Amino acid sequence: MSSIQGNTIDFDSARLKLSQANSAAAPPKRAVSRPVPVAAVLQRLTQLLQTTLELDRLLDIFHQELARCLAVDGMEYRNDGRRFHLRYGQSATHRCSYRITHAGEYLGDLQFSRQKRFGEVQLASLETLIGSLLYPLRNALMYHEAVSSALSDTLTNTGNRLALSQALDREVQLSIRHRTPLSLLVVDIDHFKQINDRFGHAYGDEALKAMASCTHDCLRAVDSLFRLGGEEFVVLLNNTDLASARIVAERIRRAIEAMQFEIDGQPICMTVSLGAVMRQPEETSRDLIDRCDKLMYLAKQSGRNRVMV
Structure with a gap:
């Protein structure tokens, strides 16, 4: 007993x-x-x-x-x-x-x-x-x-650029050492400038916090979310291949599209464009982010509210 x-x-x-x-x-x-x-x-x-x-x-x-x-x-x-x-x-x-x-x-x-x-x-x-x-x-x-x-972004309670740099360098080394896949998502809010221009930066900040919270709820405990700058965020997915990363990206896209976000009682439709990549051999942290960032911009050019891999 x-x-x-x-x-x-x-x-x-x-x-x-x-x-x-x-x-x-x-x-x-x-x-x-x-x-x-x-x-x-x-x-x-x-x-x-x-x-x-x-x-x-x-x-x-x-x-x-x-x-x-x-x-x-x-x-x-x-x-x-x-x-x-x-x-x-x-x-x-x-x-x-x-x-x-x-x-x-x-x-x-x-x-x-x-x-x-x-x-x-x-x-x-x-x-x-x-x-x-x-x-x-x-x-x-x-x-x-x-x-x-x-190491944190005080507005969204996510990691900041310094935290991203440290975490990504660490995960790249672990990926090399253990020969495990490492994937990355870049997430950007569509038409975010319109929210700021129409409602003001205070409401834009609320939109950023809502988007970050919704994204975080779509992730595993071992995944990490960082604010790269402005309305752009990075998701770090360790031990995750490209097919699985795309599934996570689609989950985030759908969740944000379905999110109930209001400003002064007025519902605001919010969507995101995402790029998804898996690290290739010899690819550096900077190369990985740049490649994913380009895919995110390609998603915007292709009509927004979509994932590009």
């Missing part, structure tokens, strides 16, 4: 546990085996957690140390507000969970599991060690937010 225990850890109380553990760092000299050498683990863990700002790596380090000193089998971290759900190790029968906060700021939920039931000594040690995680966890979340802001 499994057991689940839940607690909330606030930074101030955790810091108090941390200072108490440090003040009691010297173990007694008599030969008594201690279940968990908390002070020694705490010192090592504090140093290790200062070595990275990458959230996944940070939590992996924390789990490895807990597995070593407290026989923790599995650890799960959730932060729904930031869309993080990370798992480490293997989930076991007995579990305990903690809601992590700092000065009223929610940092996430941690759940730990192991084969043996958590006793009072193990829970006290675990809570002390969580105290060493709070500062690094907060810093890692701040770092992730800063990086995400630098």
Whole structure:
């Protein structure tokens, strides 16, 4: 039968546990085996957690140390507000969970599991060690937010040109290394200037956001959407051949054509033209985008609201 225990850890109380553990760092000299050498683990863990700002790596380090000193089998971290759900190790029968906060700021939920039931000594040690995680966890979340802001288009909540450049270079290398297909779509809103001229740029921005949201809903979780500029977007489809890319492109085209978009209660018909390509041998990232862009413009010249491959 499994057991689940839940607690909330606030930074101030955790810091108090941390200072108490440090003040009691010297173990007694008599030969008594201690279940968990908390002070020694705490010192090592504090140093290790200062070595990275990458959230996944940070939590992996924390789990490895807990597995070593407290026989923790599995650890799960959730932060729904930031869309993080990370798992480490293997989930076991007995579990305990903690809601992590700092000065009223929610940092996430941690759940730990192991084969043996958590006793009072193990829970006290675990809570002390969580105290060493709070500062690094907060810093890692701040770092992730800063990086995400630098790589995102604030209007449409898609990746920006810099994010596209980095992602495309990475996916090209992975495609070469693993010999897997890589496809790309360029999507452009038809007659977008007319929306701006007729209703103003504020409504044009709303049209961009609606189009980006609709496109995103047509994609797999592993696909990526970027704003190349203006009303032009790029979809990156890893491990996808041209036939499959065309299916995705048609799905996007139909979804946007059927989208219910209104301005001041007036329905606005919105369509897109798309180019679809699959990377050819020796083709660079820039070559791939240029070839796809030309196909998108060919779709516009051929009557718009269509896909060209």
